[in-house]
Amino acid sequence: MLNTTARWALALPLCILALSACGDGGEAEGPGEVNIFSARHYASDDAVYAAFTEATGIAVNVIEADGDLLIERVRTDAERSPADVIITVDAGRLYRAAEAGLFQPAGIDDALEAIPASLHHSDDLWFGFATRARVIAYAKARVDPAEIQTYQDLADPRFAGRVCVRSSNNVYNQSLLAALIERLGPEAAEAWARGVMENMARPPQGGDIDQIRAVAAGDCDVALVNHYYWARIARSDNPADRAVAEATALIFPSQQSGGTHVNVSGAGLAVGAPNADNAREFLRFLLSEEAQRAFAELTNEFPAVPDTAYDNALLEELDGFEADRLPVNTLGENAAEAQRIFDRVGWQ
Amino acid sequence: MAVADIHDEVAGPSRTRGGFAPLWGAIAVAGICAAPLIAVAVVAMFGPWTDYLTHIAGTRLPAWLVNTALVGAIAAAVAGTGGAAAAWLVARYAFFGRSSFEWLLALPLAMPAYAAAYAWYDLTQAAGPLAGIVPTVRGPLGAGLIFGFTLYPYVYLLAREAFAAQSSEAYDAARTLGCGPLEAFRRAALPMARPAIAAGLALVMMESLADFGAVVHLGAPTLSVGIVRAWAGEGSVADAARLALVLVSLAFLVFFLERLQRRRARQSAASGRKRPARRVALSPARSALAAAFLLLPLLAGLVIPLARLGWLAIHAPLARDLASALWHSLLLAGLSGTIAAVLGLTAAYALRTGRVAAVVAARLAGLGYAVPGAVAAVGVLALFGWLQDGFDALWDGPFPVLLTGGIAGLLFAYQSRFAAAAIGPAESALARITPTLDGAARTLGARPLDLALKVHWPLVRPGALLAGLLVFVEVLKELPATMILRPFNFDTLAVTAHNYASDERLGSAALPALLIALAALGPMVWIARQMTRAERLVREARG
Numbered sequence: 001m002l003n004t005t006a007r008w009a010l011a012l013p014l015c016i017l018a019l020s021a022c023g024d025g026g027e028a029e030g031p032g033e034v035n036i037f038s039a040r041h042y043a044s045d046d047a048v049y050a051a052f053t054e055a056t057g058i059a060v061n062v063i064e065a066d067g068d069l070l071i072e073r074v075r076t077d078a079e080r081s082p083a084d085v086i087i088t089v090d091a092g093r094l095y096r097a098a099e100a101g102l103f104q105p106a107g108i109d110d111a112l113e114a115i116p117a118s119l120h121h122s123d124d125l126w127f128g129f130a131t132r133a134r135v136i137a138y139a140k141a142r143v144d145p146a147e148i149q150t151y152q153d154l155a156d157p158r159f160a161g162r163v164c165v166r167s168s169n170n171v172y173n174q175s176l177l178a179a180l181i182e183r184l185g186p187e188a189a190e191a192w193a194r195g196v197m198e199n200m201a202r203p204p205q206g207g208d209i210d211q212i213r214a215v216a217a218g219d220c221d222v223a224l225v226n227h228y229y230w231a232r233i234a235r236s237d238n239p240a241d242r243a244v245a246e247a248t249a250l251i252f253p254s255q256q257s258g259g260t261h262v263n264v265s266g267a268g269l270a271v272g273a274p275n276a277d278n279a280r281e282f283l284r285f286l287l288s289e290e291a292q293r294a295f296a297e298l299t300n301e302f303p304a305v306p307d308t309a310y311d312n313a314l315l316e317e318l319d320g321f322e323a324d325r326l327p328v329n330t331l332g333e334n335a336a337e338a339q340r341i342f343d344r345v346g347w348q
Numbered sequence: 349m350a351v352a353d354i355h356d357e358v359a360g361p362s363r364t365r366g367g368f369a370p371l372w373g374a375i376a377v378a379g380i381c382a383a384p385l386i387a388v389a390v391v392a393m394f395g396p397w398t399d400y401l402t403h404i405a406g407t408r409l410p411a412w413l414v415n416t417a418l419v420g421a422i423a424a425a426v427a428g429t430g431g432a433a434a435a436w437l438v439a440r441y442a443f444f445g446r447s448s449f450e451w452l453l454a455l456p457l458a459m460p461a462y463a464a465a466y467a468w469y470d471l472t473q474a475a476g477p478l479a480g481i482v483p484t485v486r487g488p489l490g491a492g493l494i495f496g497f498t499l500y501p502y503v504y505l506l507a508r509e510a511f512a513a514q515s516s517e518a519y520d521a522a523r524t525l526g527c528g529p530l531e532a533f534r535r536a537a538l539p540m541a542r543p544a545i546a547a548g549l550a551l552v553m554m555e556s557l558a559d560f561g562a563v564v565h566l567g568a569p570t571l572s573v574g575i576v577r578a579w580a581g582e583g584s585v586a587d588a589a590r591l592a593l594v595l596v597s598l599a600f601l602v603f604f605l606e607r608l609q610r611r612r613a614r615q616s617a618a619s620g621r622k623r624p625a626r627r628v629a630l631s632p633a634r635s636a637l638a639a640a641f642l643l644l645p646l647l648a649g650l651v652i653p654l655a656r657l658g659w660l661a662i663h664a665p666l667a668r669d670l671a672s673a674l675w676h677s678l679l680l681a682g683l684s685g686t687i688a689a690v691l692g693l694t695a696a697y698a699l700r701t702g703r704v705a706a707v708v709a710a711r712l713a714g715l716g717y718a719v720p721g722a723v724a725a726v727g728v729l730a731l732f733g734w735l736q737d738g739f740d741a742l743w744d745g746p747f748p749v750l751l752t753g754g755i756a757g758l759l760f761a762y763q764s765r766f767a768a769a770a771i772g773p774a775e776s777a778l779a780r781i782t783p784t785l786d787g788a789a790r791t792l793g794a795r796p797l798d799l800a801l802k803v804h805w806p807l808v809r810p811g812a813l814l815a816g817l818l819v820f821v822e823v824l825k826e827l828p829a830t831m832i833l834r835p836f837n838f839d840t841l842a843v844t845a846h847n848y849a850s851d852e853r854l855g856s857a858a859l860p861a862l863l864i865a866l867a868a869l870g871p872m873v874w875i876a877r878q879m880t881r882a883e884r885l886v887r888e889a890r891g
Contacts, residue, residue, distance in 0.1 A: 035836060041847035041848070041850075041851060042851070043665070043668075046668065061836035061837055062836065062837060063753075063834065063835075063836055063837075063838075064831075064839075064843070064847060065831035065832055065843075066831065066850070067580075068579055068580050068722075069722065069725065069828065069831055069832040070832075072585070072725075072726055072729055072832065073729060073752055073832050073833070076729040076730070076732060076733040076752065077733075077736075077752055077753075078733075079746065080736070080746060082753065082836075096583050099583075167564055167567065167569070169564055169569070169573060169576070169577055169580070169581070171580070174581065203486075203487070203567045204567055205469070205486050205487075205565070205566060205567030206469060206473065206565060206567075207565070207852045208852060209852045210469070210470075210473060210852075213473065213474060213475040213476075214473065214474045214475070216475055217473075217474035217475035217479070218474070219474040229852060236663075237663060238663045244475065335581070335583075336581065336582050336583060338581075339577065339581030339582060340403055340407075343403065343404065343407040343408045344407055346407070346408070346411075348408070348411065348567065348569050
């Protein structure tokens with residue numbers, strides 16, 4: 001035992017050195033690769049990476065981590081960072097990364113012309129390549145969809161004890177409130193948050209799908225959710241999931257008043273990108289028909305490029321709503337204010 | 349009481365002077381472990397100040413603190429009573445299934461608390477299969493129970509060792525003097541195992557305080573949620589670091605209370621293994637009762653959440669690249685566990701010298717455990733940034749080596765995070781070696797190194813193994829540091845499970861979570877067997 005231990009003690013530092021050399025190998029820049037830091041973890045992305053490699057021969061290296069951690073790592077590594085492309089699922093995070101100086105203009109204006117102006121940063125620091133709508137799921141049996149037209153209705157006393165919603169730690173809630181701050185002003189946005197808080201059927205808990213299940217089970221009548229969670233259970237192989245989706249339906253709020261709130265999955269060129277040309281090519285590829293189709297078909301996200309043809313009947317049914325054309329960068333600008341409002345009204 | 353006082357004097361700080369005491373090496377080890385925490389403190393001190401903390405103090409902070417206290421107290425109560433009772437049953441009684449329970453009971457530790465929380469919530473929420481039968485597992489009570497049932501093995505493992513090593517004389521004497529079994533347990537057996545139980549409880553509490561995933565999902569936001577909120581919502585790493593220091597202070601309080609316990613109970617150190625107790629055979633009816641009681645934590649902490657996840661997995665697409673994730677997990681956990689066992693022992697030796705510098709350094713190293721993973725990762729990142737700047741200055745230009753994105757950086761982060769888990773058991777093991785033993789060996793001419801290798805090592809080996817095992821399992825489950833520091837295309841099981849779960853695809857998260865449990869199972873069984881075998885040999889040798 002003793003000898004084994006002694007041998008281990010000698011071998012370990014060598015192993016570690018050898019392994020860290022391997023680990024650092026990922027940063028060795030060859031002509032044929034692109035390093036992606038992504039806060040997304042979807043099958044659609046793997047499909048897009050594979051398609052990109054097939055089309056261009058450029059190998060894709062990926063690190064997936066939650067948005068804030070990703071930003072922090074790129075910031076720490078500064079000019080040494082191996083990052084070529086940074087991807088996150090929320091405009092607020094993209095805004096923060098831009099504020100931290102992590103992006104440089106990609107110079108792909110021609111490609112960006114394909115998407116609405118509201119979906120990209122005014123200085124071309126980043127752009128949204130797919131969108132997700134924050135919508136209201138309701139119980140078909142207990143709610144007349146005519147009853148509820150706007151986000152503001154959720155704060156109406158009519159819905160006292162009937163609203164399910166997840167915690168305000170969730171970035172989707174923060175971005176929705178950030179949009180309302182822009183549309184209604186901070187006071188009205190705070191009154192809205194307070195109203196929703198007072199209407200809650202239960203303290204915030206679980207994720208978006210859990211809110212839809214609670215609606216189906218009768219714990220509450222309406223819930224704030226992202227559209228693709230509902231689409232996912234509606235397209236599920238599991239009969240129990242499909243039953244939940246059948247008992248509920250989605251309302252795309254504020255069609256007559258500014259449009260439904262959308263957030264983006266977005267990407268930008270990292271400031272010190274060692275493989276900048278490959279990164280540009282990848283960023284263009286995100287807006288290609290192939291990639292846009294993949295997001296719609298595999299992740300149920302709306303393509304950023306309008307009129308993209310895709311094979312997803314359910315999503316097609318949901319598509320065609322009026323989206324809020326608020327520049328998504330605003331969501332980041334108002335994010336801290338939104339968080340404070342949630343804190344003040346006690347939305348946990 | 350007088351006897352205990354004398355022991356205290358004998359076992360005081362000067363007890364190992366001239367013994368094996370690698371003071372400076374240990375201080376260096378402890379310093380390295382504490383570095384990220386110090387980095388967090390530096391960020392807190394020198395980062396920009398906003399009015400965020402006053403805003404928080406006036407709004408959410410009271411609720412977070414109340415939840416933190418509730419969750420910690422419930423977790424401690426469940427893990428403390430359950431873990432100690434289970435350890436007592438297994439160590440002192442013979443009943444049907446005992447030898448299986450002996451190692452089975454350690455397994456819920458393999459279950460990440462957030463995965464158990466997801467599974468239990470899914471089972472008991474409105475539309476879940478247990479809705480109406482079991483109240484929804486949510487809020488501080490739900491979170492506390494989840495932590496209690498997944499973390500009690502810390503208490504169980506440490507207490508079982510303590511009970512098994514205890515001489516039965518005091519307990520037998522108490523019984524002879526007319527105490528009932530419970531009374532004798534409370535008055536004679538429990539006080540001697542108290543340091544071990546307290547060490548286990550400290551781990552349980554620190555881990556529940558630092559958790560983020562489970563408390564958010566169950567709607568019981570604690571201070572660690574506030575820390576992440578300061579960072580994610582406000583974009584202020586400095587304010588997050590400041591709130592993290594508040595949490596660390598709470599952990600320090602837990603630590604302090606534990607030390608107090610240990611000091612009060614120091615007589616256990618001198619009791620030695622004079623005559624290990626013989627296990628009392630239970631009647632069939634009582635056997636069944638004991639087995640039923642021991643089944644409870646196993647079901648709640650492991651079997652039921654795993655079964656739910658497994659059921660969901662059947663209906664879900666397979667997670668990708670599981671084989672390489674498994675290999676990466678085992679590699680990181682194996683290396684970390686081995687290093688931690690060495691570091692834990694070194695720190696424990698330094699503590700044994702009683703010198704102030706060593707004690708302070710080791711305690712700081714231990715505190716790293718209470719820093720929420722995300723913040724600890726930020727501390728590590730900040731530290732690497734400064735180191736890199738230092739290299740640049742020396743190099744006179746950008747230094748090529750990058751500390752992030754390598755396995756060395758990850759291993760470093762793991763040590764800083766989990767050193768406490770290794771120091772505790774190593775310290776308990778070392779506490780069993782009495783100063784008289786050192787003295788005797790020295791008198792017989794043993795040099796310090798001989799003393800350490802030939803006398804101490806056989807005695808501390810179970811403790812060192814336990815330390816390594818605990819860290820192995822911790823690293824298997826660890827998330828934030830792995831997510832942020834790992835190299836490209838390098839996923840672990842925990843990262844894979846988290847990625848799916850955070851996107852609400854519990855089914856696809858299930859299989860990697862299952863693999864974490866299975867990966868922890870193997871070494872756990874092996875070590876539990878080793879430890880019981882060693883115990884049996886001692887028993888047989890002593891007749």
